[in-house]
Amino acid sequence: MAASHVQYVHSEHAQSVISRYFSTVLSICRRSIPTVIAVVLLLAVWETWVRIGNVPSTMIAAPSEIAQATVETWSTLWPATQVTLIEGTIGFLFAVLFGILIGILLYCSRIANAALFPLLSAAQTMPLISIAPLFLIWFGFEISGKIVIVTVFGLFPIAVQTIRGLEAVPQFYSDVALTCGATKTWTLWHVKLRVAARQIYGGIRVSGAYIFATAATAEYLGARKGLGIWLQAAYNSFRTPLIFSATLVIIVITGILMCLVNLSERVLLGPTSDDEDPDAQQ
Missing domain, CATH: 1.10.3720.10 (MetI-like)
Known part of the structure; x- marks a missing residue:
């Protein structure tokens, strides 16, 4: 009886820890969503402006050019x-x-x-x-x-x-x-x-x-x-x-x-x- 009670307590503790972990991860993800959206929009506007405006790469590079240069x-x-x-x-x-x-x-x-x-x-x-x-x-x-x-x-x-x-x-x-x-x-x-x-x-x-x-x-x-x-x-x-x-x-x-x-x-x-x-x- 005592052993089963101990196992139950450990199980409850493990579930609590897992629950807090996932809660923290979800909270971080929710807080990061506005930042991710803002960065994606900024990169999209930046890329569009450089491409449509035919801005020379020696003046300012597009995000895609920067990524390619970084890899190369x-x-x-x-x-x-x-x-x-x-x-x-x-x-x-x-x-x-x-x-x-x-x-x-x-x-x-x-x-x-x-x-x-x-x-x-x-x-x-x-x-x-x-x-x-x-x-x-x-x-x-x-x-x-x-x-x-x-x-x-x-x-x-x-x-x-x-x-x-x-x-x-x-x-x-x-x-x-x-x-x-x-x-x-x-x-x-x-x-x-x-x-x-x-x-x-x-x-x-x-x-x-x-x-x-x-x-x-x-x-x-x-x-x-x-x-x-x-x-x-x-x-x-x-x-x-x-x-x-x-x-x-x-x-x-x-x-x-x-x-x-x-x-x-x-x-x-x-x-x-x-x-x-x-x-x-x-």
């Missing part, structure tokens, strides 16, 4: 993409690490905040084209210089959102933890950071949105290989479809990165509904 040059486009992927991914991980650590430091120390935050802000106002030559002098044409550039330009929004997230944590969280015997350091790492994590992820998403574009731009200004060099070669040869091909690849890999960021947030923090206060509705 994939043997060279993919190796270039791999270089930019490595630079952007490593730089992004460093940006997340150092952005959170710097944010914690500036939150904990008013002196450090007053001394370093203006410098951090000033670093973000400098155009990439003005500092890229310095990185070429320091690191040469190797990918290490591009990783540093991506890290520097990617950590600012993460650091800012870390500071703001920690400052927005209600005081009663710390009071409860300290009353239970926790130290200030433990409270910071296990309570405040957990409560501020949603806002920190907001900064991570902002940073991830332009990571690969930054890497490609840095390559364009000076590198041996990568999507930036590939773009430069396409521009020099006036092959407009290839420029769109590289742009499409950057958009796709950025989208994949954003999906991974959202997935990691879901795995680490759970759905946003878990953060709602059940007593708030009462």
